[in-house]
Amino acid sequence: MTSARTSPEQRAPGHPATRRIARRSWWLRQRFLLARRAVQLGLLGLFLLGPVAGIWWAKGNLAASTWFGVIPLSDPFIVVQSLLAVGHVTVTALLGALLIGAFYWLVGGRAFCSWVCPVNIITDAAHWCRERLRLPPGWRPQRNLRHYLLAMCLVSAALTGTLTWELVNPVTLVQRALVFGVGLGWAVILAVFLFDLLVSRRGWCGHLCPVGAFYGLVGRTSPLRVAADRREACTDCGDCFAVCPEPHVITPALRGSGSRLVLAGDCTNCGRCLDVCDDDVFRFTERYAYAARERDRLPSG
Amino acid sequence: MSARRRTEFSAERRRFLTQGAQAAGSVSLVGFLLGAYGEPAASTPVAALRPPGALAEDAFLGACVRCGLCVRDCPYDTLRLARFGEPLATGTPYFVARDIPCEMCEDIPCVKACPTPALDKSLTDIRAADMGVAVVTGTDTCFSITGVAHCVGCYEACPIKDDAITMEMKQEHGKVFFVPTVHREHCTGCGKCEADCLYPEAAIKVLPRALVRHDIGQDLA
Ligand code: SF4
Ligand code: SF4
Ligand code: SF4
Ligand code: SF4
Ligand code: SF4
Numbered sequence: 001m002t003s004a005r006t007s008p009e010q011r012a013p014g015h016p017a018t019r020r021i022a023r024r025s026w027w028l029r030q031r032f033l034l035a036r037r038a039v040q041l042g043l044l045g046l047f048l049l050g051p052v053a054g055i056w057w058a059k060g061n062l063a064a065s066t067w068f069g070v071i072p073l074s075d076p077f078i079v080v081q082s083l084l085a086v087g088h089v090t091v092t093a094l095l096g097a098l099l100i101g102a103f104y105w106l107v108g109g110r111a112f113c114s115w116v117c118p119v120n121i122i123t124d125a126a127h128w129c130r131e132r133l134r135l136p137p138g139w140r141p142q143r144n145l146r147h148y149l150l151a152m153c154l155v156s157a158a159l160t161g162t163l164t165w166e167l168v169n170p171v172t173l174v175q176r177a178l179v180f181g182v183g184l185g186w187a188v189i190l191a192v193f194l195f196d197l198l199v200s201r202r203g204w205c206g207h208l209c210p211v212g213a214f215y216g217l218v219g220r221t222s223p224l225r226v227a228a229d230r231r232e233a234c235t236d237c238g239d240c241f242a243v244c245p246e247p248h249v250i251t252p253a254l255r256g257s258g259s260r261l262v263l264a265g266d267c268t269n270c271g272r273c274l275d276v277c278d279d280d281v282f283r284f285t286e287r288y289a290y291a292a293r294e295r296d297r298l299p300s301g
Numbered sequence: 302m303s304a305r306r307r308t309e310f311s312a313e314r315r316r317f318l319t320q321g322a323q324a325a326g327s328v329s330l331v332g333f334l335l336g337a338y339g340e341p342a343a344s345t346p347v348a349a350l351r352p353p354g355a356l357a358e359d360a361f362l363g364a365c366v367r368c369g370l371c372v373r374d375c376p377y378d379t380l381r382l383a384r385f386g387e388p389l390a391t392g393t394p395y396f397v398a399r400d401i402p403c404e405m406c407e408d409i410p411c412v413k414a415c416p417t418p419a420l421d422k423s424l425t426d427i428r429a430a431d432m433g434v435a436v437v438t439g440t441d442t443c444f445s446i447t448g449v450a451h452c453v454g455c456y457e458a459c460p461i462k463d464d465a466i467t468m469e470m471k472q473e474h475g476k477v478f479f480v481p482t483v484h485r486e487h488c489t490g491c492g493k494c495e496a497d498c499l500y501p502e503a504a505i506k507v508l509p510r511a512l513v514r515h516d517i518g519q520d521l522a
Contacts, residue, residue, distance in 0.1 A: 050373065063392075064368035064416045072416055078366050082417060085363030092416040093366070162362040167391055172367065176382065176392055180369055183384020 023278050032271030039115045047179045062116075062175045063166075064096060072096040077214040078172070081157040081165060101218060107269065109219015113205060113212050114245075114270035118174050122189055123205045126196035127245075137201040143248065143266070146213035153210050170204075171211045202245055212268075220265035225287040226273060228253040228260045233279040240273040240282070254281070259294055261287055346388050349395040350490060350507060352380055353403065353430035354412040354420040358511075365419035367392030374414035377404045398492020398507045403432065405460045405491045428461060433490030434513045435466065435483045439504025445479045446504075455481050455505045458497035466494060481505060485513070 027034075047065075050056040059066045064074035074096030083089050104112050113120055153165040166172060170192050177185025196203050205212055228234070231254050240254070241247045249264040250273065273282045352371050355361050371394050372380040379401045383389035396403060405427045412420040424430060435455075437443060444452035445468070459466045465487040468479040481494075483505075492507045 056373075059373045059414075060368040060370045063366040064370060066370060066414070066416075074366065074368070074416060082364055082366060086360055086418065088418060090416060090418055090422075096416060157363070160363075161359060162390075163366070166367055173385055173391065176367065176369070177385065180372070180382045181384055184386025185384060188385060 029275050032275045036115050036270060037121070040118060040121060043116060044118060044175070044178060047175075051179070061172065061179050063172050064093065071099075073100050075172075076101040076218075077153075077211055078163070078166065081153060081163050084154055084158040085161050085163060104215055104218050105222055106224065108222040108224045108267070109215045109217070109265055110212060110268040111219070111224075112215045114268040117171055117211070118178065119170050119192060119209075120205065122174070122193050123196045123202070124245075126193045127202060130197055130201060135197070135201075138198070139200040139203065141200070141203075141207045143207060143246075145207050146210055146216075149208060150210035150213040150217075165210065169211065171209070206245055216265040218265075219267075219269075222265075223287050224269060225285060225290075226253075226262040226267060226269065226271070226282055227285045227290055228262070228281050229283045229285070230279070230281045231255075231260055234281050235279055237278070239276040239278070243272045243276045245270065245272075259291060261285070261290060261294075263287075347508060347512065348397050348399070349383075349389055350398060350403075350432045350492065350509070352394055352396070352411045352415075352420055353405075353409055353427060353432055353489070354415075354422075354424035355432070356419060356421060361419050362390055362393065364417050365393055366417055367394075368416065369394065370414040370416060371411040371420060374410040376406065376410065377401060379403050380411060396492070398495040399503055400496075402492035402496040403430075403489075404493070405430070405489060428487070428489060430489040430491070431510060432492070433507040433509050434485050435488050435490065435492075435494050435505055435507050436513060437481055437483065437504060438506045439500060439502070442500050442502070443481065443504035444499060445481060448476060448478055451479060452499055453479070453481075454497045454499040455494035458493040460491065460493060461487060461489070465489070 046058045047061065050059055057068055059069075062075055063078050064072070066072055072092045072095055074093050076097035079089055079093050079097040082093070107115075156164045170188050173185060173188050174192075177183065177188070192204055196205075200207065228250070234254060240250055244250055245268060246264070246266040249262050249267040252258065252264075253260050253262045269284075271284070274284070351358070351361060352375075356364060367382065369382045369392075372382055379396045380394045381396065383391055383393050383395060385391050389395055407427060409424065409427050409430075412422060412424055415422075437446070440446055444450040453468060456462050456466050456468050465484055467482050467484070469482045471478045471480055483494075490507045490510070494505045495503045495507050498505050
C-alpha cells in the first residue's frame with residue numbers, strides 16, 4: 001500500500017483509481033466553488049449596480065474604486081507601476097493600495113485570484129472543457145515564469161514612464177469591459193480562454209499572469225492558510241491534486257513529514273481541496289497559531 | 302485496413318489536430334498581444350480630448366490607472382473610457398466634443414473624483430482648464446463666414462463667450478460678415494462650440510493644444 005503511489009498529480013478525474021462512491025453530497029463537494037462564484041459575480045454585480053440601477057455603492061473598477069462615496073480602494077500592483085512610471089502617487093491611491101494590500105495579506109494573497117478576479121471564471125471554464133476533452137497538458141512553462149513577467153511589468157513601467165502592462169492586462173481589461181462597456185473586450189476573453197484550452201493547461205493563471213504572481217508574493221506570509229490537517233486519513237485518491245490549480249503546493253503539506261500547512265504563496269485559497277476530499281483531510285486555519293500548535297506537538301483541533 | 306493501422310492512423314490524426322489547434326491558439330494569443338500593444342502606441346486621435354486638468358499626454362498615461370471614477374462623477378456623461386479596440390490607450394478617459402462636450406462645471410467633479418495625479422488637483426478654476434483649443438476649420442463652410450446666414454451657434458454655446466470667442470465684424474465688397482474668432486488664451490477646449498455648430502460637419506473644432514502650439518505664435522508676436 002505504501003509504494004503503490006502512481007503520481008496522482010497526473011491522474012485525470014476519470015481514472016479508475018479516482019472513481020469511488022462519493023460519500024458526500026454534490027453540494028458539499030462544491031461548497032467553496034459555489035461560494036467563490038457567488039462572491040465573484042456578486043462583486044461584479046455591485047460594480048454594475050451603479051450604471052444599471054443608479055445605486056452607487058461601488059464606483060470605478062478593480063484598478064481603483066470608491067465605496068459608499070468615501071472608502072478609496074486601489075490595486076497595489078497598478079499603484080506601484082504608476083509610482084515607478086511617474087515618480088509620485090496621491091495619498092488617496094496610496095491609502096487605497098494599503099487597504100487592498102492588507103486585506104489580501106490577511107485572507108491569503110491569491111484569494112484575489114479565486115474569489116474576485118473575473119478571469120478566473122474564464123480560465124476555470126477552459127480547464128473544465130480541457131478535462132472533458134482529455135486534452136494533453138500542452139505547453140508547460142516554468143511556474144516562476146510569472147515572476148519574470150512581473151519584474152518585466154515593473155521595469156517596463158519605469159523605463160517607458162507609462163503603464164504598459166495596463167494596455168494588455170486581461171484582469172482589469174475584462175472587468176472594465178464588463179462594467180464600462182465591452183467594445184472588442186470579448187476578444188481578450190476569447191484569447192485567454194483559447195490559450196488555456198488549447199495551448200497550455202492552467203497556462204495563464206498557473207504560469208504567466210503577473211497579477212496573480214504579485215498577489216502570490218503578498219500572500220507568502222498570510223495568516224489564513226489551508227492545512228492538510230488529517231493527512232493520516234488520506235487514501236491517495238488524488239482528487240485534490242486533480243482539482244487544485246497549483247497542485248505543487250499540496251505535496252509538502254500532504255506528503256511531507258514537516259508542517260501540514262500549505263505555505264506556498266501560489267495557493268489561491270480557493271478551497272477546492274476541501275470541497276473534493278471525501279476523507280476531510282483539509283481545513284482552513286490560522287497559520288501562526290497552527291504552526292505553534294504543531295511545534296508543541298499537540299494534536300490540532 | 303487492419304485494426305492496428307486504424308489506431309495508428311487515428312493517433313496520428315489526433316496528434317495532428319491537437320498540434321494544429323495549439324498552433325492556432327498560440328497565434329491568436331500572440332496576435333492579440335501584438336495588436337493590443339501596437340494600438341495604443343499610436344498617438345491619441347485628434348477628436349479625442351482628455352478631461353480637464355489632465356497632465357500632458359505622456360505623464361497622463363503613466364499616472365492614470367484607468368479606473369473611470371472621473372467618468373462616473375461627470376454629471377453630463379461627457380467622459381468615457383476607451384474600450385479595447387478603440388484607437389486610444391485602453392481604459393483611459395476621453396470625450397468627443399461633437400458628441401457630448403464638457404460643460405465646464407464650476408466644481409470640476411471629474412478632477413475631484415480622480416484618485417491619482419492624472420487629473421491635476423491644483424486646477425480649481427475651470428476657466429484655467431486646457432483640454433484643447435477651438436479652431437475655425439471650416440472657413441469655407443461656416444454660415445457666417447460665407448455669408449449664408451448670420452449664425453451665432455458657436456458663440457452662443459460658449460460658456461465664456463466674449464472672452465474665449467467673439468463674432469468679429471468684417472466688411473468686404475460692401476457686405477458685412479461676422480467671423481467667429483477664438484481667443485486662445487481664454488479658450489478651455491470644452492468643445493461646446495463644436496457640439497453646437499449648425500453646419501453638418503462642425504466648422505469649428507477643438508484641437509489638442511500640442512497641435513496648435515500657440516506658444517510659438519506668442520513668441521513671434
Ligand atoms: S492569476 Fe491573474 S488572471 Fe488568474 S485569477 Fe489570478 S489575477 Fe486573475
Ligand atoms: S468639467 Fe464637468 S462636464 Fe466637464 S468633464 Fe468635468 S465633470 Fe464632465
Ligand atoms: S479618475 Fe483619474 S485615474 Fe481614474 S480614469 Fe479618470 S483620469 Fe484616470
Ligand atoms: S471657444 Fe469653444 S472650446 Fe473654447 S471655451 Fe468657448 S465653447 Fe469652449
Ligand atoms: S456655429 Fe458653426 S456655422 Fe455657425 S458661426 Fe459658428 S462655426 Fe460658423
